[in-house]
Amino acid sequence: MADTTTDRILFRLKTRGPQVIAELGTAFGVTSEAVRQLLVKAEADGLVVYEDRREGRGRPKRFWRLSAAGHARFPDRHSDLTVSLLDAVVAEFGAEGLDRLIARREAEQRAAYRAATADAPSLSAKVARLAELRDREGYMAEWRAEDDGTLTLVENHCPVCAAATACRTLCRSELAIFRDVLGDGARVERTDHILAGARRCAYRVTPTGL
Numbered sequence: 001m002a003d004t005t006t007d008r009i010l011f012r013l014k015t016r017g018p019q020v021i022a023e024l025g026t027a028f029g030v031t032s033e034a035v036r037q038l039l040v041k042a043e044a045d046g047l048v049v050y051e052d053r054r055e056g057r058g059r060p061k062r063f064w065r066l067s068a069a070g071h072a073r074f075p076d077r078h079s080d081l082t083v084s085l086l087d088a089v090v091a092e093f094g095a096e097g098l099d100r101l102i103a104r105r106e107a108e109q110r111a112a113y114r115a116a117t118a119d120a121p122s123l124s125a126k127v128a129r130l131a132e133l134r135d136r137e138g139y140m141a142e143w144r145a146e147d148d149g150t151l152t153l154v155e156n157h158c159p160v161c162a163a164a165t166a167c168r169t170l171c172r173s174e175l176a177i178f179r180d181v182l183g184d185g186a187r188v189e190r191t192d193h194i195l196a197g198a199r200r201c202a203y204r205v206t207p208t209g210l
Contacts, residue, residue, distance in 0.1 A: 005030060006038050010047060010066065014074055015140055015156040017199055018051070018063035039064055047073065065199075074140075074157050106173045113181040123186055123207055127151045130181060139201075151205040153178070158194050158201065171195060178203060 009024055021039065025032045042048045047070040052060040089098045116133055120126040127143050131153055134141035138159035144152050171193070179188045185208050192202035 005034075006042055009035070009038060010042070010070060010073060013048065013064065013066045013070070015142075018065040020061050020063055024064075042070075046070075102173055106177060110177050110180055113177065117181060123182065123205070124151055126182055127153055127205055130178070149207065149210050153203040153205060155201040161194060175203075184208065
């Protein structure tokens with residue numbers, strides 16, 4: 001049980017953020033003591049850390065979250081090779097050559113996303129399909145409709161984080177693609193950014209006129 005449940009706990013912390021033991025126990029149908037033992041072991045392995053938060057009266061609650069090593073359990077696809085290739089492009093063709101390469105990648109992604117969302121009957125359907133595409137690409141993407149009428153697109157993981165760290169244009173390109181694919185009927189803002197220290201990337205999609 002330990003290995004399987006530990007992996008599930010790590011995945012939940014990755015996709016849901018900090019959790020208390022009771023929440024994890026309820027989510028996986030195991031006792032709080034069993035969860036505590038798994039978390040203590042994961043802490044000893046350097047995969048999780050905790051912080052005590054005071055929320056109103058009473059004793060502080062202990063929230064568990066992934067450490068840097070825990071996040072690293074969710075791989076950055078071919079990160080060393082990708083960064084080396086980016087460096088090689090700049091060395092061989094200069095910054096302009098890298099810009100052309102990124103522009104080509106952006107055009108290909110934009111075309112693929114447009115084709116996949118072309119027959120979506122509504123903005124929410126477009127966001128849903130976009131989330132599905134990004135999830136397939138390894139971003140652990142999901143979406144939800146908010147009570148205020150906006151939509152939220154969340155990417156709980158960045159499979160190209162090392163490359164994006166080395167080349168920030170990749171992130172700017174991503175936001176531009178989302179805005180283009182969702183069209184004039186929506187405003188798209190990035191509200192959380194992994195490269196800025198957030199645990200995830202998140203986008204607020206506001207229907208035009210809202």
